Amino acid sequence: MNYQEYRQSLNQRLTDKVQRELSSFREEMQAKTPQEIYDAAYQIAMKNEIADCFSNADYSPQAAKAFMKSPNLLQDVYEEWLGREDSHMDELRQTIADFKSYMVKTEKILSGKER
Structure with a gap:
């Protein structure tokens, strides 16, 4: 496997990780009441946008590996975003x-x- 293939592979793994986290978050939201879902509308929208950013990114292997160490990258980035809102x-x-x-x-x- 050459460098470019390695890089693409890591970025795909990163995208897959974020998509799994987003899927889990969606399932969690679907179990909530309509009011709870309404109250979480901003979080839902932002987490979808964050996931889109990861699916269209091309990170270095070092960055992709660092991101993958986060136990819940989607939530971590969302919390970071809230701090900068x-x-x-x-x-x-x-x-x-x-x-x-x-x-x-x-x-x-x-x-x-x-x-």
Whole structure:
């Protein structure tokens, strides 16, 4: 097995690990009440996005091996994300502010009040 095949093999194992963790998480969620599922909607969405990131990644063998040492990589990355979430909220606030500016400007143009 050459280096590239080895790298691909490790990345596939990593993807498989994350997909197994996601499948287990889904089963856990399916056993919950509708209210509990609703309350966990953000966690469900983010864990799916995290899994997508891993399935499209190409890590070095060293990084892939390090990731595989995590007992629950999906949960660990999710918790790390929660610790950084304010940057996500900052982006969302900026998007809202930008859209507000666009809407106000559009309204002025449509009402003939643009100078």
